Amino acid sequence: MDEPKVTGTKPKMSWTRKILLILGFLSTLAVIALIAVAVTQNKPLPKNIKYGIVLDAGSSHTNLYVYEWPAEKENDTGVVQQVEVCKVEGPGISGYSHATEKAGPSLAQCLRQAEEVIPSQQHQETPVYLGATAGMRLLSLQNKSAADKVLSSVEKTLRSAPFNFQGARIISGQEEGAYGWITINYLLGNFKQSGWTKLLHSLKSISETSGALDLGGASTQITFVPNELSSESPENLLYFRLYGKDYIVYTHSFLCYGKDQALQQKLAKDVQIMENSNLLDPCFHQGYQRTINISDLFKNPCTSAKKKQFPFSQLHIEGKGDYQECRRNIQKLFNKTNCPYSSCSFNGIYLPPLQGDFGAFSAFYFVMNFLNLTSDQSPISLDKVTSAIESFCAQPWHEVKSAYHHIKEKYLSEYCFSGVYILSLLENGYEFTEKNWQRIHFLGKIGSSDAGWTLGYMLNLTNMIPAEEPAVPPLSHGSYVGLMVLCCLVLVSVVLFAWLLFHKPKCLQKGIV
Ligand SMILES: Nc1ccn([C@@H]2O[C@H](COP(=O)(O)OP(=O)(O)OP(=O)(O)O)[C@@H](O)[C@H]2O)c(=O)n1
Ligand SMILES: [Ca+2]
Incomplete structure (x- = not known):
């Protein structure tokens, strides 16, 4: 007789099941450990x-x-x-x-x-x-x-x-131009070239950097990477190696062509043909008056060559508000008659063909921003810009003054002249046209930083721009943690899947599900 089987005792666990359970437990532990290490080990250090x-x-x-x-x-x-x-x-x-x-x-x-x-x-x-x-x-x-x-x-x-x-x-005019160019391209992220942007740039040979246009009170700078290389005027070329890439940059600084000195130059020219001390000036609003000392006008090197004896010691300016006449007047400051190179801006200074986008800052921005002409969202055509400046100049001074009573009179009285000067400098001086006008972007700030030469100057003097691209880890901290988590999830799923395969739980057996 067979001995009756002992009922009520649990069936013994098979070896495979035990091993799978241990494996499952260990992988869960490993997952927790890996995630903990990934999060703590690679956590960014306190700033x-x-x-x-x-x-x-x-x-x-x-x-x-x-x-x-x-x-x-x-x-x-x-x-x-x-x-x-x-x-x-x-x-x-x-x-x-x-x-x-x-x-x-x-x-x-x-x-x-x-x-x-x-x-x-x-x-x-x-x-x-x-x-x-x-x-x-x-x-x-x-x-x-x-x-x-x-x-x-x-x-x-x-x-x-x-x-x-x-x-x-x-600092020299060349440095001022170069550091302005470095500042805006650093802030716009144009030197950062990794992964997709690098590939895109090499495939489409798109313009990688933005040119820089700086208008100050006493000088103005133009700086950009020209399309073709020319050794016509080596003093206008700068060579940089930044983040592993070579740049050949054209720059020129025009002393006396900042907007304050340009006005002095214009007045010094006007005075030459005056018979008495009264000047009816088309670049100031109708009804505006200003008196300046003749001796102050010829004090500095921008005007001193025009100094001579005048039968009056003061100049009485009265505004006329005439855009066309003002423009003709200002145009005379740009001498286009003699160019010893293949192409020039003005005064016999070499200028290669304009290339790419330009960031225009300092007084370019102050003036155009005041005139409401800086919108990049709905770009304003050169035609529209011209007529906006024309009608601003035609407004009588008393109207302008009451409409903008919160703005310093020194600034306000000169926005008409400055607007016309900016148009003349860009159109007659550098020969921007209706077509490439849209490539000029008037900028005051980029992010929280002002556009100007100072940031580029500091980056250079503190050696913060390396010649070679710094070695960077292939993955950012976030992507690294993400990848770790993904690997762990795959690992857990594999173990789970194996367990299901070897030890079908009752609910998955045929007939139940
Ligand atoms: N809201 C403002 C601020 C400044 N200006 C004028 O803008 C001109 C240039 O300002 P800026 O770029 O600061 O020139 P500087 O750096 O002083 O001159 P430079 O670079 O030539 O040395 C000055 O005529 C100033 O009167 C203006 O019209 N409106
Ligand atoms: Ca300046």
């Missing part, structure tokens, strides 16, 4: 911020900029951003030629503001640079010793601030 200060000592005024960037990303492109701008009260430093010792102290208020923005434990390591532009170039031509005294005065003040003083100097 270590660095700061830098640049003072833009322009002809009309000085601006102090504070920049910040994460220390560990110093060599990446597009990581430096402006966190503060302080407008120095009073004139530009070249305006202190008769009281040179006051140039430095004028900067004190903005330096104190920078002290508040930058944490005090980082003051000592924060570099401070001052670059002076066309106003000081002119002063240095006119009175070298006054220019040196102004620079000594600003150096003394900057050294007495708690920052790391790195120099105060007059």
Whole structure:
């Protein structure tokens, strides 16, 4: 007789089932461990911020900029951003030629503001640079010793601030053009070329960088990468190697063609043919009046060649508001008669054919923005821009004044002249046409940073733009964690699937499901 089977005891677990269970448990543990490691190990370190200060000592005024960037990303492109701008009260430093010792102290208020923005434990390591532009170039031509005294005065003040003083100097027009070009292309992310953008650029040979147009009070710069190479005027070419790519850049700075000096030049020309001290000026609004001293008009190197004896000591300007006549008047500032190269802008200066998009900033932006002509969303044709400026100039001064009572009279009274000057410089000077006008983008800021030469200057002096492309990990932190999670999920599914295959649970057996 067979012994009755013992009922009520659990059936023994098979070996395969046990192994699969252990495997499942271990892979779950592994998944948790991998995710934990991925998240903690590769977590970005707490931000270590660095700061830098640049003072833009322009002809009309000085601006102090504070920049910040994460220390560990110093060599990446597009990581430096402006966190503060302080407008120095009073004139530009070249305006202190008769009281040179006051140039430095004028900067004190903005330096104190920078002290508040930058944490005090980082003051000592924060570099401070001052670059002076066309106003000081002119002063240095006119009175070298006054220019040196102004620079000594600003150096003394900057050294007495708690920052790391790195120099105060007059930068050349070439540097001003080049650093403006570097700034906008850095901020627009045009140097960043990895993956798809790189492939796209090499396939379509699209213009990779944007040209830069800077209009100041005393000088103006044009900088861009020309299409074809020409060695006609080597002094206008610059060679850069940035992030592993070579750039040959054309640049020229026209001293005396900033908008304030252009007005002085125009008036100095007008005075030559006047019989009395009254000038009916088409570039100012009807009803506007201004009186200037003849001696002030011929004081600087932009006009001094036209100095002569006049039977009057003051010039009484009365506005006429006539666009066409103003345009003809201004056009005479651009001498197009003699060009020793294959192509020129004006005054016999080489200009290769215009190429690509242009970012136009400083006074190009201030003026066009005031005139409501900067929209990039619905681009405005050159024709429309011309008629908008024409009708603005035709408005009588009392109307303009009451419509824009919140704007400084010095600025407001000159927007008509400036608008016409900008059109003339771009159309007659550089020969922009209706067709490529749309490629000019008027920009004040890019992100939080002002468009101008200062950022490019600091990036260069702190060696923050490497010649070669920095080695970057193939995956970002986010993609790395994502990939880890995906791999783990696949692993778990495989184990689960294997378990189902080897040990069909009852619910999956035929007939039940
Ligand atoms: N809202 C503003 C601000 C400035 N301006 C004018 O714009 C001109 C140029 O300003 P800027 O680019 O700051 O020139 P600077 O840097 O001072 O001059 P430069 O670069 O030639 O040294 C000046 O005539 C200034 O009066 C203006 O019309 N409207
Ligand atoms: Ca400037």
